[in-house]
Amino acid sequence: MEFDKIIPHVGGFGRCHKTLAALASLPNLLVALSFFSSVFYTLTPGHHCRPDRQLLPEILRNVSGIQLLNYSLPLPTDDDDDGDGDGQAAAWSRCRLLRYGASQLLPNGSVACTRGWHFEPSAGLQTNVVVQWNLVCKNYWKIPLEQVGYSIGWTVGFLTLGTVVDGLGRRSTFILSVVGAIILHVGISVSVDFVMFLVFRMFSGIALAGLFLSAYVARLEMCDPPHRLVIMITASICTVVGEMLLPGLAELCRNWRILQGVVTTPFLILLIYWCIPSMFPESPRWLLATRQIGKCKQILQGIAIGNGVNVEDELYTQCSVFDEMNSVFEKPAQFRSYTFCDMTTARTTWKNILILGFTTFIGNGIQHCFSKNLVGYSPKFYLKYFVIAGAEGVALFFLYFTVNKFGRRGILLFSTIFTGLSSLLLLALIQYLHKGVHLTLSILGLVSAYSVSILSIFFASEVVPTVVRGATLGLIMATGCIGKATSPIMDLHNKHGYFLHHVVFASFAVLSVLCIMLLPESKRKPLPDSIKDGENQRRPPMLLFRNKDRVPLLHSKQNGNYNPESYSKLVTATKKVLANNIPIQSQDPTRGSVIKETQETAT
Numbered sequence: 128m129e130f131d132k133i134i135p136h137v138g139g140f141g142r143c144h145k146t147l148a149a150l151a152s153l154p155n156l157l158v159a160l161s162f163f164s165s166v167f168y169t170l171t172p173g174h175h176c177r178p179d180r181q182l183l184p185e186i187l188r189n190v191s192g193i194q195l196l197n198y199s200l201p202l203p204t205d206d207d208d209d210g211d212g213d214g215q216a217a218a219w220s221r222c223r224l225l226r227y228g229a230s231q232l233l234p235n236g237s238v239a240c241t242r243g244w245h246f247e248p249s250a251g252l253q254t255n256v257v258v259q260w261n262l263v264c265k266n267y268w269k270i271p272l273e274q275v276g277y278s279i280g281w282t283v284g285f286l287t288l289g290t291v292v293d294g295l296g297r298r299s300t301f302i303l304s305v306v307g308a309i310i311l312h313v314g315i316s317v318s319v320d321f322v323m324f325l326v327f328r329m330f331s332g333i334a335l336a337g338l339f340l341s342a343y344v345a346r347l348e349m350c351d352p353p354h355r356l357v358i359m360i361t362a363s364i365c366t367v368v369g370e371m372l373l374p375g376l377a378e379l380c381r382n383w384r385i386l387q388g389v390v391t392t393p394f395l396i397l398l399i400y401w402c403i404p405s406m407f408p409e410s411p412r413w414l415l416a417t418r419q420i421g422k423c424k425q426i427l428q429g430i431a432i433g434n435g436v437n438v439e440d441e442l443y444t445q446c447s448v449f450d451e452m453n454s455v456f457e458k459p460a461q462f463r464s465y466t467f468c469d470m471t472t473a474r475t476t477w478k479n480i481l482i483l484g485f486t487t488f489i490g491n492g493i494q495h496c497f498s499k500n501l502v503g504y505s506p507k508f509y510l511k512y513f514v515i516a517g518a519e520g521v522a523l524f525f526l527y528f529t530v531n532k533f534g535r536r537g538i539l540l541f542s543t544i545f546t547g548l549s550s551l552l553l554l555a556l557i558q559y560l561h562k563g564v565h566l567t568l569s570i571l572g573l574v575s576a577y578s579v580s581i582l583s584i585f586f587a588s589e590v591v592p593t594v595v596r597g598a599t600l601g602l603i604m605a606t607g608c609i610g611k612a613t614s615p616i617m618d619l620h621n622k623h624g625y626f627l628h629h630v631v632f633a634s635f636a637v638l639s640v641l642c643i644m645l646l647p648e649s650k651r652k653p654l655p656d657s658i659k660d661g662e663n664q665r666r667p668p669m670l671l672f673r674n675k676d677r678v679p680l681l682h683s684k685q686n687g688n689y690n691p692e693s694y695s696k697l698v699t700a701t702k703k704v705l706a707n708n709i710p711i712q713s714q715d716p717t718r719g720s721v722i723k724e725t726q727e728t729a730t
Contacts, residue, residue: 130412130593131653134351137427138434144349146433150406151346152362154301154397158339159369160376160390161312161331165277167377167386168256169270170508172249174263175200176224176240184227201225201237222264240264250508251374253381260321271618273325278612280332282605288337289601293594294464297345298409300597304337305397312391316384336608340601347588348412348596352651359585360527367523370516374509405429416593416656419462465594469658476591476661480599482642483587484606486543489639490580492610493546493632497576499625500553500569518570522577534650535586540643542578543636549575550633554626580607589649592661 134140178199180188187198200219224241225234246258256262262269292300311331318324343362350358380386400407411430414423431437470476501511530538549572557565584603591599617624647664655661 129653130415130656131351133411133415133427136436137431138436140351140354141434141436143430143433144354147349147406147408147430148346148354148358148361150400151342151349152358152365154338154342155362155365156369157390157393157397158335159366160373160393161308161335163370163373164386164390165274165328166512167251167373168383169262169273170249170251170255171257171263171267171270173247174244175219175221177242177245179224179241182224182226182238182241184232186232187227199225201234251377252383252386255383256321256324259383262321268619269321269325271615273321273328274615275612275619276325276329277332278608278615280329281336282608282612284333284336285340285601285605285608288333289340289598289604290466291337292341292344292597292601293413293466296409297341297348297413297597298404298407300337301341301345301407302401304334304341305394305401307334308338309391309394309398312387312394316387316391336601336604340597340604343584344588344596344600345407345410348410348593348654352653355589356527356531356585360523363523363581364520367516367520370519371513374512412593412654412656413596417463417465465592465658467595467598470595473658473662475663475665476599476658479590479646479664480587480603482639482646483583483590484603485635485642486539486639487580487583487587487603488606488610489543489632489635490546490576490578490583490610491607492613493550493629493636494573494576494580494611495614496550496625496629496632497553497569497573500565514570515573518573519577522574522581525574525578526582530582531650534648535582535589536643536646536648539579539582539586539646540640542575542582543639543643545575546572546579547633547636547640550629550636554629554633586646586649589652589654590647590661590664591655592658593654593656594658595661 138144175196176199178195180195183198190198196219201223203218203220220237221244222240223237224239226236226238227233228235244261244263256273257270260266260269288300288304291303295303308331311327311334314327315324315331318327346358346362347355376389377386380389408426408429409422411423411426414420414426498511498515501514526538533541549568552560553565553568553572560568584600584607587603588596588600613628617628645666647666649664655664
C-alpha cells in the first residue's frame with residue numbers, strides 16, 4: 128500500500144502538515160548556530176609576541192610604545208603565517224623576538240616568544256579559544272585538529288545514528304539527539320583546557336548529526352510529491368538565517384563561553400517536542416513501511432483531525448482508508464527493521480547512493496577552493512563571511528525556481544558542469560584573468576558548489592527506500608563531512624597543497640558528470656518505501672521514441688484528473704441521499720424531470 132495515496136484521504140498537505148513541517152524546520156536554525164560557531168571559536172586574530180625587556184640591552188630597556196615594539200620584534204617572514212583570521216599583513220613577526228648581546232645595539236638573532244602574545248581586537252569574539260589557550264605559532268596545529276575532530280564527530284554521527292533512525296524511528300532518534308546535544312553543549316561551555324574542549328566538541332557533532340538527520344528525514348516523509356522541494360528549501364533557508372544571525376550574537380556576547388551558552392539555551396525549546404508528541408510525531412510513512420499499523424493509524428487520525436477531515440464520517444465508511452489498510456494487513460503484522468545487510472542485492476540502490484555520495488563529497492570539498500579566493504579582495508572578515516552565507520542563499524533560490532521545472536538530474540548535471548568549468552578556468556587562467564572576472568568566477572563557483580551539495584542530498588532522499596532512508600542518507604551526508612574536512616587537513620600541513628587540493632576536486636567534478644547521467648529522475652514521483660521500490664529507481668532512456676504500431680481506434684486515453692475512488696465516493700453519497708428521500712432542488716426548471724426520473728430509478 129503506497130503512502131502517497133493515503134495523504135489525500137487525510138486532508139492532503141493541509142494545515143496540520145504545514146504546521147508539522149514548520150516545527151521540523153526550526154531545528155535547522157539551532158543546528159546552524161551551533162555548527163557555524165566554530166568559525167568564531169577558532170578565528171585567529173592579529174597577534175605578536177609580548178616584548179621581553181630582558182632580551183634588550185641596558186640602554187634600550189627604558190623605551191616604550193612603538194619604539195619598544197620596533198626594537199623587540201623582527202620583520203615578518205613566511206614562517207609566521209599561522210592563520211590570521213583577518214587576512215591582514217602583519218607589521219612584525221607573530222612568533223619571534225629579537226635577541227641582543229650584552230653590549231650590542233644590533234640584534235644577533237631571534238628567539239621564540241617568552242612572555243606570551245598580545246592579541247589585537249578583531250571581528251567577532253573578543254575572547255575565543257585561540258586567545259584563551261594561546262593556540263598560535265607552535266600550537267597553531269591544534270586549530271585545524273579541532274576542525275577535523277568536529278567533522279569526524281559529524282561523520283560518525285551520520286553513520287551510526289542513521290542506522291538508529293531506521294531502527295528506533297525518526298522521533299526517538301530526534302529526542303535522544305536533543306538531550307545529548309544539550310548535555311554536550313554544557314560540557315563545551317565549562318571546558319577547562321583544550322583537550323576537554325576538543326572531546327566535547329567531537330561528541331556534540333555526533334549528537335547534532337543525529338538531530339539534523341532525523342529532522343531532515345521526518346520533514347521529507349510527511350510531504351506529498353509537489354511540496355517536497357518547497358519544504359526542503361524552507362528548512363535550508365532557516366539554516367542560512369541562523370548563519371546570518373551568528374555574527375550579531377558574537378558581537379553582543381564578545382566571549383566564547385557566553386556565546387556557547389546563548390547557542391545552547393534554544394535547544395531547551397526542543398524538549399517541548401518530547402513533552403508534546405503531536406509537535407513532532409513519528410513518521411507514519413516509516414511506520415507503514417515497517418508494518419506498525421496500529422501506531423500508523425493513530426498518527427494519521429490525528430493528522431486528519433488537524434486538517435479538518437472527519438475520517439469516521441458515515442459517507443466515507445465504505446471506502447475508508449483505514450478499512451483499506453486493514454484489508455491489506457489482515458493478519459497481525461510484526462515490526463520489521465532493515466539495515467545495510469538487507470541491501471546486499473540492491474544494485475540499483477547502491478549505484479544511486481555511490482553516485483550521489485560522490486557528488487556530495489565534491490560539492491562540500493570544493494567550496495573552500497572558491498571561498499579561499501575571496502580573502503585577497505577584502506581584509507574584513509565579515510564581508511567574506513556574509514558573501515559565503517549569501518552564496519548559499521542564492522543557491523537555494525536557484526534550486527527553487529529550476530529543480531521542479533527542469534528536473535533533479537538536469538539541474539544537478541548543470542551545476543556540476545558549471546562547478547568544474549569554474550574551477551578549471553581559475554586554475555588555468557589565474558594569471559591572466561582580470562580581478563573582477565576572477566572574483567565573479569569564485570562567487571559563481573561557490574554558488575554552484577552549494578547547489579551540487581544541497582541537491583545531491585535532496586535527490587538521494589527521494590530515490591532511497593523509506594526502510595533504509597536514515598542509514599543511506601546518513602552515509603551520503605557523511606561523505607559531505609569528509610569533503611569539508613579536507614580543508615583543515617591541508618592546514619595541518621602548514622597550508623601547503625591547496626593547489627593540488629583544487630586540482631583534484633576540479634578533476635572529480637568533471638568525472639562526476641558522466642556518473643550523473645546514470646541517475647534516475649524523481650521529480651513529482653512517490654517516494655520508494657520498500658527495497659524493491661528502490662530497485663525500480665532506474666535511469667530513464669536518453670531518447671524517447673513513440674510507439675508507431677499503436678492502433679488509434681483501440682487506444683483510449685484516460686483523463687489525468689479522473690479518480691475512480693472519488694467517483695465511487697460520489698456514487699455512494701448520492702445513493703444515500705436518494706435512499707433517504709431527501710428533496711433535491713434545482714435552479715434550472717428544465718432539469719426537474721431528470722431529477723425525478725433519477726429518484727424513481729433509485730427506488
